[in-house]
Amino acid sequence: MNVRLFKPSVGEAELQMIREAFDRSWIGLGPMVNEFEDAWKDFTGSRMAVGVNSATAALHLALALFRFPEGKKVLVPSLTFAATATAVLYNRLIPVFVDSDPVTLCMDLEDLERKYDRDCVAVIPVHYAGHPVPMEQLMPWARERGLKVVEDCAHTAGAIYQGKMLGTWGDIGCYSFEEKKLMTTGDGGMMVTDDPDLFQDLKAMRWVGIDKDNWKTAQQYTTANRDAMHWFYEINVLGYKYNMNDLAASIGLAQFKRLPEMSRRRSEVIRQYLDGLEGVPGVEPLLPFEPEKYCYQMFGIRADRRNELMIHLKSKGIATGCHYTPLSIQPLFGPWGHNCPFVEAEHERFITLPLHADLTDEEVEYVVEGIRAFHVEKLVSY
Ligand SMILES: Cc1ncc(COP(=O)(O)O)c(C=O)c1O
Structure with missing residues (x-):
């Protein structure tokens, strides 16, 4: 017998949705990404959900949104995948590693307190393996110190902890749909937030700085509103090419139903x-x-x-x-x-x-x- 460690569960349902994207002949950022974002927004009860091409991108963007001064510190667990801490380095910030709780292996809150100093600007709790970090303790601790909280939810999707979904306790939640995860889009991720100050920049920053709905724009090329300047967009922020595409979202929509x-x-x-x-x-x-x-x-x-x-x-x-x-x-x-x-x-x-x-x-x-x-x-x- 050969037993695989991880394996994506994909089949007919996913193929059917891929076919739908092919039939539309639109596989970039488009209507299926919008539909998947809406579904994820409702699922998590968040005010906004934004699809990206990985959780690594999500973590990078999450920290970038706050525009922390270079050289500030971010508290991250030592027991995590590289992306949790490389996101800190991408933003020219300093990772401060926190030891694990001996029982749960999540961030040890006593070590967190020991490692904290006034240069810290954020903390990234990771719900390791899917086990919840005690967010009811971490959130007030972080708020008292003015820290932003980015939840790394790469190992969880849909779990309720003390009446609130993991990923919605902090300022931003980042999920992964990489192929080994609870559900997959091949590679992909989703960011959720309730903070209206972050809405505008977030959409633009995952799409090279352009805050415009690509799908709607394409439809306006030929619609009746002849005065609409459908070609016009402004770039106000430094963005990245981190958007999810419709091919990934088509798989995601099928997987979401099966989650x-x-x-x-x-x-x-x-x-x-x-x-x-x-x-x-x-x-x-x-x-x-x-x-x-x-x-x-x-x-x-x-x-x-x-x-x-x-x-x-x-x-x-x-x-x-x-x-x-x-x-x-x-x-x-x-x-x-x-x-x-x-x-x-x-x-x-x-x-x-x-x-x-x-x-x-x-x-x-x-x-x-x-x-x-x-x-x-x-x-x-x-
Ligand atoms: C804890 C954790 N954070 C972030 C990531 C990055 O996810 P992605 O592969 O979607 O970039 C992973 C991926 O394995 C992970 O395990």
């Missing part, structure tokens, strides 16, 4: 892992997963003799990973790193296990058996 069903399947898989691995010595869940409450993009364990277990699973055709090598020990971030002792040591016990919506019960059982067998064959003999 509840795909998230439900992921939760079932996690429950099966948790039950199956209970009591296996030397193995514990990566964090206190609550699959009936939240949606998770990743499942993993912390394991003794991690490397040997990974090689053992590999020999059985089971793909595994480690998410992540903490950024504070990555060479790029050397000048600002080596200051998160817990996660810099603990990540050597992390194993990410296969999780995707098409995973079968048999495959999950096979992974669980593979881990149990390692215990029996290898650990017991020592």
Whole structure:
């Protein structure tokens, strides 16, 4: 058996929507992006949703919108994907790495307080694996210090935490639709905000600085309003070519409809892992997963003799990973790193296990058996 670590769940429904985009022969920024943004706006209950071509772009733009003076600091977790911190560097700001909470692996709020100083201008909480950062504590803490809050929701989509959707607690929420995520557009992302001060610039900044609806403009080339200067636009801000396109949005619209069903399947898989691995010595869940409450993009364990277990699973055709090598020990971030002792040591016990919506019960059982067998064959003999 070969068990994949991640896999996008795509098929006929997505193909049908792609065909619709092809039939219209409009695959750039257009009506399907608008429709997907409207759907995401309603889904999250936000005042504005803007489609972009990745969460990396979303995080870059989110910080750019605030026009922080060069050299100010942004608090980010060490345990995250590179994009959370490269977004800080793209904006000529300084990343300040925060250690992980030993239990949840989200940003440790005590370390956050220790790392804060008056040069900090923003914080980027990451709902790691999909597990919520305690936003009811983080938000008042950030507000008291005048910090902007950008939620990195790459690992979550649609989870409600204490009555409020993740991604809508902070000033801006950034979601990812990269192929390994809870839903996908191949590559893509979405930004949400309720702050009207950000609306205008956000649309322009994801589209090379042009604040104009591309689709509407094209329709005006030939409509009856002969006086409309349909060709006119102004560039007032420095923008980027970060827009989502209709080809991506067509897949996104089909995936969006399937999101509840795909998230439900992921939760079932996690429950099966948790039950199956209970009591296996030397193995514990990566964090206190609550699959009936939240949606998770990743499942993993912390394991003794991690490397040997990974090689053992590999020999059985089971793909595994480690998410992540903490950024504070990555060479790029050397000048600002080596200051998160817990996660810099603990990540050597992390194993990410296969999780995707098409995973079968048999495959999950096979992974669980593979881990149990390692215990029996290898650990017991020592
Ligand atoms: C925590 C986190 N933030 C941001 C990103 C960037 O997402 P994208 O691939 O859509 O740029 C990822 C992608 O894996 C991620 O895991």
